[in-house]
Amino acid sequence: MSSEDYELSDEDYYDEDDMMDTQDDDGASAISEDMDTMDDFKISTKPVRKSYEIDSESLSQVAVEDLMNKDVEHICGIFGVPVDTASLLLRHMLWNKELLIEKYMDQPTAMLCAAGVAAPEPSSPEPSRSHSAASGSTTRRSTRSASKLLGLGKSKASSPISPVSSTASKLIPPKSGGPESFVCPICFDDTPDVPTLALVCDHQYCVNCWNAYISSKLRDEAEHAIRCMAEGCALVAPDEFVRSALKTAAVVDPTLNEDTDKLLSRFQELLVRQFVGANRKLKYCPYPGCTNTVSCPSAATKSSLNMVVPTVSCGARGIGTSMTSSQVLERESLGLQAKEHTFCFGCPIESDHRPVVCNVAKMWLKKCHDDSETANWIKTNTKECSQCQSTIEKNGGCNHMTCKKCKYEFCWVCMGPWSEHGTAWYSCNRFDEKAGVDARDAQSKSRASLERYLHYYNRWANHEQSAKLSLDLYSKTEKKMEEMQITSSLTWIEVQFMKKAVEEVDKCRRTLKWTYAMAYYLAKGNEKELFEDNQSNLEQAVEELSELLESPIEADIIPTLRQKVTDKTVYVQKRNDIVLEDTANGFLDGRWKWNTPVDGFDDPENMEN
Amino acid sequence: MDARLRRVNKEIADCKNDKTSNIRIELIDESPFHLKGSFPGPQGTPYEGGNFEVDIVIPESYPFQPVKMKFITKVYHPNVSSASGAICLDILKDAWSPVLTLKSTLISLQSLLCSPEPNDPQDAEVAKHYTTSKSSFEETAVYWTQIYAGGPGAKKSKESASASVARDEVAMAGLDHAHVRRFVGLGFEQGKVIDVLRRLNYRGKNIHNIPDDKVVEELLKP
Numbered sequence: 001m002s003s004e005d006y007e008l009s010d011e012d013y014y015d016e017d018d019m020m021d022t023q024d025d026d027g028a029s030a031i032s033e034d035m036d037t038m039d040d041f042k043i044s045t046k047p048v049r050k051s052y053e054i055d056s057e058s059l060s061q062v063a064v065e066d067l068m069n070k071d072v073e074h075i076c077g078i079f080g081v082p083v084d085t086a087s088l089l090l091r092h093m094l095w096n097k098e099l100l101i102e103k104y105m106d107q108p109t110a111m112l113c114a115a116g117v118a119a120p121e122p123s124s125p126e127p128s129r130s131h132s133a134a135s136g137s138t139t140r141r142s143t144r145s146a147s148k149l150l151g152l153g154k155s156k157a158s159s160p161i162s163p164v165s166s167t168a169s170k171l172i173p174p175k176s177g178g179p180e181s182f183v184c185p186i187c188f189d190d191t192p193d194v195p196t197l198a199l200v201c202d203h204q205y206c207v208n209c210w211n212a213y214i215s216s217k218l219r220d221e222a223e224h225a226i227r228c229m230a231e232g233c234a235l236v237a238p239d240e241f242v243r244s245a246l247k248t249a250a251v252v253d254p255t256l257n258e259d260t261d262k263l264l265s266r267f268q269e270l271l272v273r274q275f276v277g278a279n280r281k282l283k284y285c286p287y288p289g290c291t292n293t294v295s296c297p298s299a300a301t302k303s304s305l306n307m308v309v310p311t312v313s314c315g316a317r318g319i320g321t322s323m324t325s326s327q328v329l330e331r332e333s334l335g336l337q338a339k340e341h342t343f344c345f346g347c348p349i350e351s352d353h354r355p356v357v358c359n360v361a362k363m364w365l366k367k368c369h370d371d372s373e374t375a376n377w378i379k380t381n382t383k384e385c386s387q388c389q390s391t392i393e394k395n396g397g398c399n400h401m402t403c404k405k406c407k408y409e410f411c412w413v414c415m416g417p418w419s420e421h422g423t424a425w426y427s428c429n430r431f432d433e434k435a436g437v438d439a440r441d442a443q444s445k446s447r448a449s450l451e452r453y454l455h456y457y458n459r460w461a462n463h464e465q466s467a468k469l470s471l472d473l474y475s476k477t478e479k480k481m482e483e484m485q486i487t488s489s490l491t492w493i494e495v496q497f498m499k500k501a502v503e504e505v506d507k508c509r510r511t512l513k514w515t516y517a518m519a520y521y522l523a524k525g526n527e528k529e530l531f532e533d534n535q536s537n538l539e540q541a542v543e544e545l546s547e548l549l550e551s552p553i554e555a556d557i558i559p560t561l562r563q564k565v566t567d568k569t570v571y572v573q574k575r576n577d578i579v580l581e582d583t584a585n586g587f588l589d590g591r592w593k594w595n596t597p598v599d600g601f602d603d604p605e606n607m608e609n
Numbered sequence: 610m611d612a613r614l615r616r617v618n619k620e621i622a623d624c625k626n627d628k629t630s631n632i633r634i635e636l637i638d639e640s641p642f643h644l645k646g647s648f649p650g651p652q653g654t655p656y657e658g659g660n661f662e663v664d665i666v667i668p669e670s671y672p673f674q675p676v677k678m679k680f681i682t683k684v685y686h687p688n689v690s691s692a693s694g695a696i697c698l699d700i701l702k703d704a705w706s707p708v709l710t711l712k713s714t715l716i717s718l719q720s721l722l723c724s725p726e727p728n729d730p731q732d733a734e735v736a737k738h739y740t741t742s743k744s745s746f747e748e749t750a751v752y753w754t755q756i757y758a759g760g761p762g763a764k765k766s767k768e769s770a771s772a773s774v775a776r777d778e779v780a781m782a783g784l785d786h787a788h789v790r791r792f793v794g795l796g797f798e799q800g801k802v803i804d805v806l807r808r809l810n811y812r813g814k815n816i817h818n819i820p821d822d823k824v825v826e827e828l829l830k831p
């Protein structure tokens with residue numbers, strides 16, 4: 001990333017001050033105070049925001065930690081409690097400061113017990129073992145376990161509410177020459193000089209057990225709340241205790257060192273994830289291995305998701321993408337840039353599903369999933385000739401088919417006669433609704449509705465497939481181009497025009513794919529027709545560019561080809577922009593009507609076509 | 610020595626040395642991490658007189674993650690799957706604590722047999738049976754104890770008794786012979802009748818909620 005980007009990101013930030021206003025004041029100030037720590041911020045530079053783009057900001061883990069610390073300090077200030085206590089209280093209340101303040105002011109002791117900061121009074125018969133408010137059955141059943149009968153984990157009467165100012169933990173140095181040597185009740189280790197640790201409840205275990213326990217919680221369960229190991233003890237280890245336990249274990253056994261560093265950062269990551277998960281304005285980057293967070297306040301409410309498609313990026317690329325490593329290698333070997341960490345802020349779809357809004361995209365994916373059997377059937381490579389019924393197999397990428405037996409020329413996608421398609425197969429993007437309207441009996445109705453679905457599904461799947469095929473094709477082309485660079489007078493730069501085109505085709509096919517999900521649910525009428533006009537124009541342009549990319553490459557035609565491809569690429573970009581922009585504006589204006597109820601939109605019954 | 614191995618070895622040894630408890634832990638093969646536990650059914654319960662065997666698998670991160678246990682012996686109990694022996698018990702899940710041991714966990718299983726929790730069932734059909742007619746449930750539980758856990762009924766005349774009871778699928782399913790006979794009398798296969806009545810929870814007072822034609826309708830389904 002160049003230094004210009006950093007400067008731009010600063011500007012971006014100040015422009016976005018307004019958007020942070022909805023967050024509480026200290027949240028916003030936390031960011032501005034820590035501008036110098038924002039080196040990791042990777043903000044895409046978009047000078048003018050288009051209607052299909054959304055303001056968002058990428059935060060590094062450090063920046064999120066600063067936000068977290070602000071909240072903690074705020075609570076420390078009000079309650080007069082140490083940092084670790086405030087952290088446990090906030091995590092217990094899922095960072096809802098207002099509710100925490102209200103409840104704590106009302107019943108501080110109960111709050112401290114519930115958050116695992118302090119043990120309940122010894123008189124209370126059954127210590128609540130749940131640290132989250134939601135677990136009912138565990139408390140109910142805790143009488144069942146029988147360790148008490150065996151004298152295991154013998155607990156001294158748990159200490160009454162401990163002074164809140166203590167850090168709620170004890171690191172007990174190895175007992176030297178004590179009357180009875182300590183035997184760890186978990187590992188039965190009685191080696192002298194092994195340090196033991198206990199929380200304020202004084203349930204002591206050796207440091208090796210604490211270390212193994214904490215690693216298991218962090219790794220196997222992704223759990224950041226480390227409860228005391230004693231049965232039924234509801235205390236939660238403060239952060240400082242967790243860290244010092246891990247570090248002490250590494251001192252005792254230096255071979256753990258490397259592991260300890262990983263565990264410490266895992267712990268930190270889990271704490272940040274919990275904070276991010278509790279804040280609707282933030283979302284953790286879903287790409288594996290990535291620790292960035294995206295802030296997108298304008299997509300924080302449910303209703304906003306019916307107006308915009310919040311496609312965001314954490315700014316990072318490559319390693320830790322959702323692609324398999326072989327896919328990554330493939331892209332990299334093609335010289336294509338590693339994919340950016342693009343995802344939807346509003347729903348779990350880990351890619352760009354513009355132009356269609358989250359609720360409709362989710363409905364479509366669910367439908368495809370439920371109907372996967374049908375979908376698999378249609379994806380198979382054999383179909384029946386609609387004229388002579390003989391089986392036809394597809395073995396190339398082109399959709400212009402000719403039946404070997406009867407010589408019938410047809411379109412693979414719609415099975416209609418090729419002659420009606422003119423020279424371009426793409427004019428088949430519209431589904432002929434007449435068949436559905438004419439259908440009289442239930443059986444032909446359900447057949448019509450299946451055909452309607454398959455029409456859209458087929459095109460959706462086709463764009464996904466074609467995007468992959470164009471990458472394959474590019475790898476062949478690229479090789480040839482590089483050879484040419486050696487055999488001809490062309491420079492390396494001059495043979496790069498294909499790369500841009502392939503990337504553009506890839507992007508546009510993704511748009512096209514989702515336009516079919518959108519069109520499937522759009523209510524009939526003028527708006528849908530205009531939408532499909534734009535879709536068809538983009539599709540036509542993309543197919544033409546794809547076809548150009550398939551042209552045979554010879555050194556002497558390169559200059560012309562280069563001009564054609566470059567021009568077409570620019571045109572395709574423009575068409576894609578139109579589809580995205582017009583659809584996005586339609587959502588902002590409330591112009592799109594659906595043929596089925598969609599969460600957050602008016603019911604289709606109440607509208608006219 | 611590996612801390613997990615040391616701990617498990619000590620647990621096995623402690624259990625052997627403890628003459629007062631009647632919990633047993635044995636090796637299945639050479640591995641100390643796959644064991645078989647057993648305990649007698651608690652007195653004053655339908656499981657009295659039976660011997661219950663439990664499959665024990667010790668996970669990699671034991672004792673920091675809970676031990677995996679399931680019944681080898683078939684048990685008729687709301688919190689135990691009648692098909693797989695899987696157990697629904699808090700300490701085997703999120704209420705696990707590393708201070709718990711194999712022995713203490715087996716004791717907890719024993720006490721689970723004393724106090725079923727039908728509101729948090731592992732086996733919904735058994736739980737339904739328990740809540741609709743406790744006495745009928747207990748009859749079946751006793752029956753299963755006899756057949757599968759070597760309970761007192763089986764001891765009397767081991768071979769002949771177990772051979773004849775083993776065939777009594779009606780009792781196994783906790784159903785009434787007369788009810789089954791009635792629908793078999795309509796020309797349905799006994800296996801099918803048992804299956805349908807079991808699923809409909811055709812037991813105790815609940816039979817008044819299930820009209821005959823509902824049963825027949827179910828029986829007619831392919």
Ligand SMILES: [Zn+2]
Pocket residue numbers: 184185186187188189205206207208209210
């Ligand atoms: Zn230990």
Ligand SMILES: [Zn+2]
Pocket residue numbers: 199201202203228229230233234235
């Ligand atoms: Zn404790």
Ligand SMILES: [Zn+2]
Pocket residue numbers: 285286287290291292314315316341
């Ligand atoms: Zn990322």
Ligand SMILES: [Zn+2]
Pocket residue numbers: 310344345346347348349353357358361
């Ligand atoms: Zn979405």
Ligand SMILES: [Zn+2]
Pocket residue numbers: 385386387388389390403404405406407408
């Ligand atoms: Zn033909």
Ligand SMILES: [Zn+2]
Pocket residue numbers: 411412413414415416421425427428
């Ligand atoms: Zn077509």
